[in-house]
Amino acid sequence: MNPPQGTxxxxxxxxxxxxxxxxxxxxxxxxxxxxxxxxxxAFGIELPQGLRLKFVEKGQDIDxxxxxxxxxxDAEPLSLDELDAVLGGTGRVVLVCGTGQERRVxxxx
Numbered sequence: 495m496n497p498p499q500g501t502x503x504x505x506x507x508x509x510x511x512x513x514x515x516x517x518x519x520x521x522x523x524x525x526x527x528x529x530x531x532x533x534x535x536a537f538g539i540e541l542p543q544g545l546r547l548k549f550v551e552k553g554q555d556i557d558x559x560x561x562x563x564x565x566x567x568d569a570e571p572l573s574l575d576e577l578d579a580v581l582g583g584t585g586r587v588v589l590v591c592g593t594g595q596e597r598r599v600x601x602x603x
Contacts, residue, residue: 510537515549525549 511533515522524532529547533539541547552559572580 507539522551526551 514536515525521532521536526549529549530541533541
């Protein structure tokens with residue numbers, strides 16, 4: 495399930511937030527200090543309370559800022575619960591066989 499269009503959860507919403515942050519110093523400071531409050535105040539959108547959101551500002555001494563993905567420990571396959579958490583409980587489950595160990599894998603639809 496995709497997030498509703500026009501909210502800070504989708505690409506167009508994120509574009510709106512970052513575009514405003516590029517020209518509005520006060521909004522930018524609010525995003526850095528309290529992103530939930532900044533987005534609620536500027537756009538009237540209440541983000542989920544459990545959403546941990548952080549905006550960072552690239553320093554002038556940095557040409558490119560990259561956020562690394564979560565480290566994946568490939569020593570152990572993901573459990574079905576972990577797969578559900580990663581995919582948000584949506585998708586198609588298929589059974590993977592032929593490896594000596596049956597596994598169910600969920601693919602997004």
